[in-house]
Amino acid sequence: MEERKYLDIEDIELFFSTSEGTVRAVDKVSFGLPRGESMVVVGESGCGKSSLGNAILRLLPRNTEKYEGHVFLNSEDLMSLSDEKFRHDIRWNRLALVPQAAMNSLNPVIKVQDQVAEPLLVHDMVDNKEQAKDRVVKSFRRVGVPTDFLQRYPFELSGGMKQRVSIAMSLVTEPDIVILDEPTSALDMLTQANIMNVLKRIKEELGISFILITHDIGTSSEIADRAAVMYAGQIVEYTDARNFFGDPLHPYSIKLMSSVPRLDVDKDLDYIPGQPPSLLNLPEGCYFAERCHKRFEKCSQEPPLFEVEDDWHVKCWLYK
Amino acid sequence: MKEEETLEETEKYAVDSLEDESSSGDAARIAKYILFRTLLLMMSVVIGVYLVILVANMGGQVDDIRRAEISYNVSMQLMAMQDQLGDMPAEERREFERQLREREERRLGLDQPFILRSFVYLRDALTLDLGRAEQLTSDTGSRRVRRIILERLPPTLLLMITSFFILFFIALFVALFLSRRYGSKLDRAIVTLAPTSAAPSWFYGVFLILIFSTVAGILPRGGMVGAPPPEGTLPYALSVLRHAILPVTALVIAGVFIQIYNWRTFFLIYSQEDYVEMAKAKGLSRRNIELKYILRPTLPPIITSFAMALIFRWMGSIVLERVFNWPGLGRMLFEAIGLYDVPVIVGAQVIFAYLLAFTVFFLDIIYAILDPRVKVGQGSEGGKA
Numbered sequence: 107m108e109e110r111k112y113l114d115i116e117d118i119e120l121f122f123s124t125s126e127g128t129v130r131a132v133d134k135v136s137f138g139l140p141r142g143e144s145m146v147v148v149g150e151s152g153c154g155k156s157s158l159g160n161a162i163l164r165l166l167p168r169n170t171e172k173y174e175g176h177v178f179l180n181s182e183d184l185m186s187l188s189d190e191k192f193r194h195d196i197r198w199n200r201l202a203l204v205p206q207a208a209m210n211s212l213n214p215v216i217k218v219q220d221q222v223a224e225p226l227l228v229h230d231m232v233d234n235k236e237q238a239k240d241r242v243v244k245s246f247r248r249v250g251v252p253t254d255f256l257q258r259y260p261f262e263l264s265g266g267m268k269q270r271v272s273i274a275m276s277l278v279t280e281p282d283i284v285i286l287d288e289p290t291s292a293l294d295m296l297t298q299a300n301i302m303n304v305l306k307r308i309k310e311e312l313g314i315s316f317i318l319i320t321h322d323i324g325t326s327s328e329i330a331d332r333a334a335v336m337y338a339g340q341i342v343e344y345t346d347a348r349n350f351f352g353d354p355l356h357p358y359s360i361k362l363m364s365s366v367p368r369l370d371v372d373k374d375l376d377y378i379p380g381q382p383p384s385l386l387n388l389p390e391g392c393y394f395a396e397r398c399h400k401r402f403e404k405c406s407q408e409p410p411l412f413e414v415e416d417d418w419h420v421k422c423w424l425y426k
Numbered sequence: 427m428k429e430e431e432t433l434e435e436t437e438k439y440a441v442d443s444l445e446d447e448s449s450s451g452d453a454a455r456i457a458k459y460i461l462f463r464t465l466l467l468m469m470s471v472v473i474g475v476y477l478v479i480l481v482a483n484m485g486g487q488v489d490d491i492r493r494a495e496i497s498y499n500v501s502m503q504l505m506a507m508q509d510q511l512g513d514m515p516a517e518e519r520r521e522f523e524r525q526l527r528e529r530e531e532r533r534l535g536l537d538q539p540f541i542l543r544s545f546v547y548l549r550d551a552l553t554l555d556l557g558r559a560e561q562l563t564s565d566t567g568s569r570r571v572r573r574i575i576l577e578r579l580p581p582t583l584l585l586m587i588t589s590f591f592i593l594f595f596i597a598l599f600v601a602l603f604l605s606r607r608y609g610s611k612l613d614r615a616i617v618t619l620a621p622t623s624a625a626p627s628w629f630y631g632v633f634l635i636l637i638f639s640t641v642a643g644i645l646p647r648g649g650m651v652g653a654p655p656p657e658g659t660l661p662y663a664l665s666v667l668r669h670a671i672l673p674v675t676a677l678v679i680a681g682v683f684i685q686i687y688n689w690r691t692f693f694l695i696y697s698q699e700d701y702v703e704m705a706k707a708k709g710l711s712r713r714n715i716e717l718k719y720i721l722r723p724t725l726p727p728i729i730t731s732f733a734m735a736l737i738f739r740w741m742g743s744i745v746l747e748r749v750f751n752w753p754g755l756g757r758m759l760f761e762a763i764g765l766y767d768v769p770v771i772v773g774a775q776v777i778f779a780y781l782l783a784f785t786v787f788f789l790d791i792i793y794a795i796l797d798p799r800v801k802v803g804q805g806s807e808g809g810k811a
Contacts, residue, residue, distance in 0.1 A: 163707055197709030213706040215723050216797060223707045259798045275708075 110181050111138030113283055113315070118175035120129040120154075120161050120323045128171055129385045131157040133339035135175075136411075140334065144309055144316040146347070147324040148334035148362065150382055155319045156206055158336070159285045162317075163203050164192055172218070198225040198279050206319075208272035212260035218230070220258035222246070231279055245278040246271075248311075249304050266297035277308065283315045285381070290325060302328050304359045323366050327351045335359045338393040339382055341411070345418040355420045392422070401426060446647065452798070460796045466584040467783045474553065477480035478548045478775040482768050493536060537804040547772070561765040562758070579777065581650055582754030584672065586743060589677035590736060597682055598728070601689035601720065608694060616686050622681040623684035631676035635749070638672060645672055648751035671810045673750045680736055680742065688731055689724075696724045726797040733789045737782055 118344055131154045139145055147155050160166070162272060164184075165179065166173055170238075177178060177184040179200060202225075205211045213221055221320045222245060222290035232238045243253055258345040260268060269289060273330040276284045284303070306329045309316060320326045333350035335343040343356040354363050364376035380397040395405040405421040414425045450777035483489070500523055514522070531537050535546075550557065563573040604613045639647035645668065646652070652665045696702070697720045705719040749754030755774055760771035794800045 121439070165703060165707055193709045193711070203704075205700060205707065209702045210700040211703045213705070213719055213723060215796070216718065217728075224705075224710065228708070228714065242749045261799050272704075294503050317779055421810060 110178050112141035112180055112247065112345040113139040114176075114178040114181075115162070116176040116413065118158065118161060118173075118177070120157055120166075120173050121171040122167065122169050124169065124386070127386050130339055131385065132161060132389075135339075135341050137334055137341060137344050139283075139315060139317070142313045142315055143331040144318065144328070144329050145334060146318045146320060146323075146330035147334045147336055148320060148323055148326065150321065152385075153336045153382060154339040155336050156287050156386075159203065159287050159317065159319050159337075162285060163197060163201055164189075165203070179406075194229065195297045198276075198281060199229050199231075200282045201274040202279065202281040202284045204269075204284065204289050206273050206291075208269050208289060209265055209292060211272055212268060214260055217257055217259055218263070218271050222271065222278050225275070225279050235274040241278055242274075245274040248277060248308060249274045250300075266300070267295070268292055269293060269301060270304070273304070277312070277314070280312060281314065283317060284386050285317045285319065287319045288321070289318070290322060291320070298322075298325055305329055317371045321364065335362065338388065339385060340393065341419075342421040342423065343419065345413075345420075349418055355414060355418070355425060357398045357424070358394050361399075451483065455800075456791075456794045459800055460791055463787060465722045467787055471779045471783045472548070474779045475772075475776050476544070476548050476553050478772055479778075480549065482771050482775075483540065483544070483547075488768065489540055491535055493531065494535065496530045496534075496536075497521065499525055500530065517779055528608055551776045556775070556776070557769045559762075559767055561767045561771045562762055562770050571769050575773050576757065578753060578755045581752060582743065582747070582756060583753060584666075584739070585673055585677070585747075585754060588670065589674045590739070593678050593681050593685065593735075594732060596678065597685035597689055599761060600682075600686045601693055602716065604686065604690045605693035605697060606716075607721075608690075613690070616683060616690070619683040620687040621684075623680055623682075625680065626742045626745065627673075627739070628679045628742065628749045629679035630679045631746055631749045632674045633674060634676050636657055643799050645669075647750075648755050667691055669752075673746060676746060676750075677739065677743070678758045681739060682775050685732070689728055691718055692724050692727055692731075696720055699723070722796075726793055728799075729789050729793050729796065734790075740778060740782060740785075 115138070116136050118132050118135045119130065122129045122131055122230060135154075135158055137145075147158065149155050161173060162177055164173075175185070179196070183280070184196060187196065192319075198205045206403045212218065216377060219239070219242050222242045223235075225234075227240045227243055232241060241258065246256065248255055251267060251270045251274055254296075255267065255271070257398070263271065270291075273286075273289065276286075289305075290301050302316070302325050305316060305318075308314060309329055316329060318326050318330060327347065330347040330351075333343075333345060333347045334341050335350070335354070335356060337358050343350065343354060343359045349355075350359065351363075354360050358378070363376045365378070367375060378397050383393055383396070391406040391408055395401050398405065402423070407423075409421050409423045409426075412425045414420050432802050436532060438570055475724065503526065504519070528537070529678050535543055541675050549555075554572055554811075556575065558569045560573050562574055563569055566573070566577075573667065586655055600616070602608075603618060607613055635647050638645045648669075650666055650669050651662065652669075699719075701723075702715060702719045705715045710719070743754070743758035746752070747754045748760045751757065755777060759774040762774060
């Protein structure tokens with residue numbers, strides 16, 4: 107076993123039970139992330155990105171049937187921690203989350219400053235409320251929320267502001283890693299760009315690692331050092347961001363990249379025919395084979411994750 | 427773009443100065459809301475009472491009955507005076523009878539059109555100038571409707587307020603408990619029992635009397651206090667308490683299962699909100715999440731549903747008091763209806779209208795304090811509540 111990365115995920119598997127049977131939402135996902143680096147996880151809707159993000163924070167929905175694998179943070183095995191210890195020591199202390207529906211993730215009847223201060227208070231990170239307030243103000247300034255919004259209720263904020271408040275909340279304890287689950291998907295282009303700039307600045311200032319879960323490949327290239335592509339619950343390509351954004355290898359990644367609109371090249375946008383396979387009824391062999399433009403005989407068997415070059419992993423027989 | 431502008435102004439704002447402004451803003455918001463609600467409730471009381479007056483007088487039909495009654499009384503009177511009037515000519519006699527009748531009608535105001543009088547009634551009713559009862563009397567022998575009602579009000583309030591509080595807290599805690607154990611045996615049992623609330627409280631009262639007083643003989647079958655009433659405050663209070671057990675239980679049984687079912691559903695729905703998940707992610711303890719992220723945001727709809735339930739309970743209490751022979755407003759109304767005592771019926775309805783309005787008003791204030799989104803008149807800046 108090579109040296110552990112700061113965050114090291116090993117063979118995470120997550121099963122949900124549904125009325126139609128058991129679904130494997132996350133399928134043996136492994137990756138490592140060095141300290142201070144950020145990664146982007148891309149893929150179509152329903153490919154398990156959000157489930158992966160929530161699973162790392164052990165936020166499991168009621169219908170979770172099985173959750174297995176290892177999450178090492180600074181070589182500490184988080185899976186061996188009790189729920190109570192995990193809650194107190196890991197959540198928001200070391201790992202924070204900006205959830206997918208950040209707009210609805212604020213309690214409607216509590217003033218935003220109190221909500222943002224909460225993690226500080228429950229994790230005993232400040233001695234008194236004054237200190238908590240100072241940290242909240244600092245966090246608000248950092249993400250560009252005017253401090254006169256402190257006393258407001260969430261319904262008095264615009265969508266972009268709520269998003270910023272959520273980000274401020276995730277940063278208030280200055281955790282090691284922040285998982286951002288589609289932080290900009292419900293916002294207009296200007297606000298999106300704005301928030302990405304805020305994130306970029308914070309990354310440089312505080313050295314916080316972001317795990318950015320998104321299907322918006324264009325904006326994510328701004329802050330990512332590494333990129334992972336997920337398909338049907340699996341990571342199909344994991345590499346340095348420069349490799350991925352420059353010249354991705356996996357046929358799915360190639361299609362994904364060429365579906366991003368670009369102003370400098372005049373071309374029709376590419377798309378991938380068909381739908382991702384139902385997680386209830388996965389095909390034999392490579393899950394992407396059915397939609398793949400480079401399919402060949404070998405694809406009826408499931409490919410392993412090949413290491414093509416140093417630090418460039420692709421789950422495709424083409425790169426054996 | 428607006429966000430950009432505010433961004434630049436960020437540094438100007440001091441934190442402390444804003445706090446007072448905001449809390450006074452909160453108070454102003456609540457005061458404004460309360461004023462608005464008061465006006466609205468007053469209007470509904472006026473409309474409600476006027477409708478009662480119309481109905482109780484059958485839209486004026488009662489006047490005909492009363493006229494017939496007067497002419498019957500007058501002819502009986504004349505018959506009794508047969509000796510003195512024996513030699514009066516028939517024409518003169520009819521004229522005398524007519525005069526007597528008109529005098530009586532004028533005394534009762536029957537010479538004026540009903541619609542005109544209905545507004546006089548309305549004014550009198552709203553100012554609690556409720557007139558004199560036709561048949562009922564108070565325990566002290568007074569015929570004044572106001573006195574009769576004020577005498578019967580405390581027992582009703584005692585019964586209702588006690589059962590409302592018990593109902594509220596039992597339902598709230600059991601609902602919260604069940605929402606944690608969604609799908610358990612107890613949960614399913616309560617859900618199955620929810621339709622029992624379709625039956626009114628007096629229905630359960632009959633059974634409770636049968637079981638606990640007729641068969642078991644451990645609790646009194648009715649009344650508010652033992653006969654003769656015990657001497658001293660404490661024994662008296664204990665006696666009232668003993669008598670109140672069954673009616674309060676009946677009221678609680680009739681409401682509790684549906685209330686638990688409703689609120690448990692509220693809790694379940696609200697516990698799936700994204701901010702609850704967020705609270706979990708933030709590492710808040712279970713207790714904290716339950717209080718601040720589930721119970722707290724759910725309270726406004728809970729208060730609303732409770733207000734609805736209370737209105738329903740007020741109505742049910744009328745028969746319940748009769749069943750338990752509880753000397754309250756409900757029993758009085760029951761008697762007044764039996765005796766066709768219009769002033770008392772109207773009076774009771776006025777008091778019920780006021781009581782309902784007070785209940786709703788009280789809950790509205792709580793609502794306004796609980797939910798910062800409650801605003802009236804002005805459009806909120808955030809705009810998207």
